[in-house]
Amino acid sequence: MCGIIGIVTGKSVAAGLISSLKLLEYRGYDSAGIATLQNGNIWRERAAGKLENLEQKIKEVGVVDGGIGIGHTRWATHGAPTEVNAHPHIVDNVVLVHNGIIENYQELREELLASNAKIMSDTDTEIIGHLISRQLKINDDIEIAIKTVVAKLRGAFALAIMIKGQEDLLIGARQGCPLAVGIGDVEGHYIGSDALALSPFSRQIIYLEEGDLVFASTNSYKIFDKSHNEVTRQVNHIEVQNAAMDKGNHKHFMAKEFFEQPDVINHTLAHYIDLESNKITIDAKLDITKFDRIIIVSCGTAYYAAMVGKYWLENSTNMAVEVDVASEFRYRNPPLNDKCLFIVVSQSGETADSLAALRLAKQKGCTTAAVVNVATSTMAREADIILPTFAGTEICVASTKGFICQISVLATLSIGLGLQTGQLNQDDAIKMTQELAQLPRLINQCFEVESDVIELANDIAKVEHVLFLGRHTSYPIAMEGALKLKEITYIHAEGYAAGELKHGPIALIDEKMPLIIIAPDNAVYEKTRSNIEEIAARGGDITVFTSESRAKEIQKLGLKAIALPDCSEFVSAFVYTIPVQLLAYHTAVHMGTDVDQPRNLAKSVTVE
Numbered sequence: 366m367c368g369i370i371g372i373v374t375g376k377s378v379a380a381g382l383i384s385s386l387k388l389l390e391y392r393g394y395d396s397a398g399i400a401t402l403q404n405g406n407i408w409r410e411r412a413a414g415k416l417e418n419l420e421q422k423i424k425e426v427g428v429v430d431g432g433i434g435i436g437h438t439r440w441a442t443h444g445a446p447t448e449v450n451a452h453p454h455i456v457d458n459v460v461l462v463h464n465g466i467i468e469n470y471q472e473l474r475e476e477l478l479a480s481n482a483k484i485m486s487d488t489d490t491e492i493i494g495h496l497i498s499r500q501l502k503i504n505d506d507i508e509i510a511i512k513t514v515v516a517k518l519r520g521a522f523a524l525a526i527m528i529k530g531q532e533d534l535l536i537g538a539r540q541g542c543p544l545a546v547g548i549g550d551v552e553g554h555y556i557g558s559d560a561l562a563l564s565p566f567s568r569q570i571i572y573l574e575e576g577d578l579v580f581a582s583t584n585s586y587k588i589f590d591k592s593h594n595e596v597t598r599q600v601n602h603i604e605v606q607n608a609a610m611d612k613g614n615h616k617h618f619m620a621k622e623f624f625e626q627p628d629v630i631n632h633t634l635a636h637y638i639d640l641e642s643n644k645i646t647i648d649a650k651l652d653i654t655k656f657d658r659i660i661i662v663s664c665g666t667a668y669y670a671a672m673v674g675k676y677w678l679e680n681s682t683n684m685a686v687e688v689d690v691a692s693e694f695r696y697r698n699p700p701l702n703d704k705c706l707f708i709v710v711s712q713s714g715e716t717a718d719s720l721a722a723l724r725l726a727k728q729k730g731c732t733t734a735a736v737v738n739v740a741t742s743t744m745a746r747e748a749d750i751i752l753p754t755f756a757g758t759e760i761c762v763a764s765t766k767g768f769i770c771q772i773s774v775l776a777t778l779s780i781g782l783g784l785q786t787g788q789l790n791q792d793d794a795i796k797m798t799q800e801l802a803q804l805p806r807l808i809n810q811c812f813e814v815e816s817d818v819i820e821l822a823n824d825i826a827k828v829e830h831v832l833f834l835g836r837h838t839s840y841p842i843a844m845e846g847a848l849k850l851k852e853i854t855y856i857h858a859e860g861y862a863a864g865e866l867k868h869g870p871i872a873l874i875d876e877k878m879p880l881i882i883i884a885p886d887n888a889v890y891e892k893t894r895s896n897i898e899e900i901a902a903r904g905g906d907i908t909v910f911t912s913e914s915r916a917k918e919i920q921k922l923g924l925k926a927i928a929l930p931d932c933s934e935f936v937s938a939f940v941y942t943i944p945v946q947l948l949a950y951h952t953a954v955h956m957g958t959d960v961d962q963p964r965n966l967a968k969s970v971t972v973e
């Protein structure tokens with residue numbers, strides 16, 4: 366949710382700002398901008414839309430480079446995605462970029478308007494610039510001005526700030542949104558939203574803590590904590606792979622990431638399971654006998670992963686498993702105590718609502734675990750237990766390999782915890798781990814349905830609404846299929862529990878309503894088949910994703926069926942994820958939408 370970068374090296378910074386913004390574009394692409402300071406002047410260029418628009422503009426007008434600069438890629442919160450609202454904002458001598466939301470912005474804005482401030486944009490960011498500028502007029506001590514203004518701001522934010530005439534001073538502030546400081550491999554200091562943004566320049570990274578301020582120059586930096594005491598923060602050595610930024614032979618990152626799934630499942634499983642001995646290793650702190658409840662909280666795609674996990678964990682532990690979306694969980698005053706095992710699931714490890722839910726659970730005494738892909742993220746640092754996924758960097762906003770790795774971890778966890786409770790015996794566990802071990806091969810086989818799915822996608826591209834249905838773990842997969850389709854094609858889609866259809870949504874069915882039904886050959890197959898017949902009787906346009914062995918039977922009913930490899934009930938959630946991802950991808954390709962950067966979305970949502 367907005368990416369920020371700041372560089373102070375005393376040498377040309379503009380090219381570095383742009384290369385870092387390229388790495389940050391996954392956080393938002395409504396507008397982009399950079400600014401530098403040189404010889405007592407400020408130079409700034411901004412453009413609405415993607416970073417390429419800014420690059421084009423800079424090519425036309427030229428750069429005024431400097432030894433210090435800041436840059437921003439925006440996901441709009443306050444104010445439309447126009448150039449006027451694009452960052453950096455300049456107010457008198459203050460130049461700043463911002464990620465997050467200032468909640469008391471209206472009240473601060475009114476105060477400023479009452480004292481005749483000239484406010485040019487609709488952003489909350491500009492308000493911060495005015496407050497700093499006003500404070501500097503009262504007292505020109507920059508540190509005091511920043512500390513005073515930050516103390517007035519409510520909400521979640523990360524800031525990078527420069528002051529005209531101060532060409533060796535880069536300021537950063539973190540409160541609720543991630544911000545890291547990089548110590549240059551060669552020279553200088555850097556401030557960025559994440560380690561990826563700093564990766565072209567720095568392997569030595571400091572993750573600022575809540576309330577921290579940093580004042581950096583080319584040769585030094587100092588950090589103050591929320592009580593304004595100077596503090597030393599740990600320097601981490603980080604290796605970030607830039608290879609992830611390359612699409613390889615694929616047209617889109619989504620396709621590249623999609624086809625990486627057999628590999629990343631393998632990497633993730635290998636962390637938890639010794640496939641020779643079928644032994645599962647889980648963190649010693651995960652002693653299920655200490656808990657009487659498991660709560661899993663997450664957002665978006667990760668929420669559907671959590672729902673899949675609920676089916677597995679309840680079955681293998683016989684323990685109550687609650688699943689909730691983080692934005693609801695955090696405000697519904699849930700009863701929590703030290704008997705709860707709280708699990709947050711997040712690709713980025715930074716999603717604001719999920720992070721807040723994790724903190725709430727910690728504060729109420731739960732043992733907390735984070736199923737997280739970014740090992741350096743805030744959630745990974747704050748949870749008691751890290752359950753890493755090994756998806757590698759995921760660039761496409763719509764998650765594919767991130768999701769499959771999340772369910773890989775939840776699957777291994779359900780075996781490990783099931784053994785601890787005695788609900789599973791060794792034989793059950795061996796059978797399940799062996800089924801998981803087959804996944805890379807099975808997923809590769811699933812790719813063979815691509816041409817059938819392309820045919821279906823060409824039809825789906827012409828419709829306005831789609832219903833996805835499934836039972837058991839295919840129900841969250843149906844919802845994930847609908848989300849994926851909505852995200853990248855803008856076609857309205859909903860995922861329903863197949864058995865719930867008759868309680869309302871069946872009214873939608875006519876010959877124009879396409880239905881995608883996920884029906885693996887499992888214990889609820891017959892039930893789903895009854896639902897299929899109910900829909901067929903009402904003329905719905907049905908396509909069934911089912912097993913090879915059942916596909917013929919569906920076709921005999923005169924319905925379309927796409928056959929997936931036969932698999933066990935346990936691993937069917939993995940297998941049936943593939944066709945729904947493929948369907949969304951090929952529909953988007955057919956429609957010509959922006960697959961990797963769909964409108965209005967961002968990969969990492971650090972505002973609530």
Ligand code: G6P
Pocket residue numbers: 664665666667710711712713714715716719762763764966967968969970
């Ligand atoms: C955003 C992304 C989704 C993602 C969700 C949760 O909304 O667009 O694709 O599933 O955030 O992200 P997380 O990083 O917590 O898994």
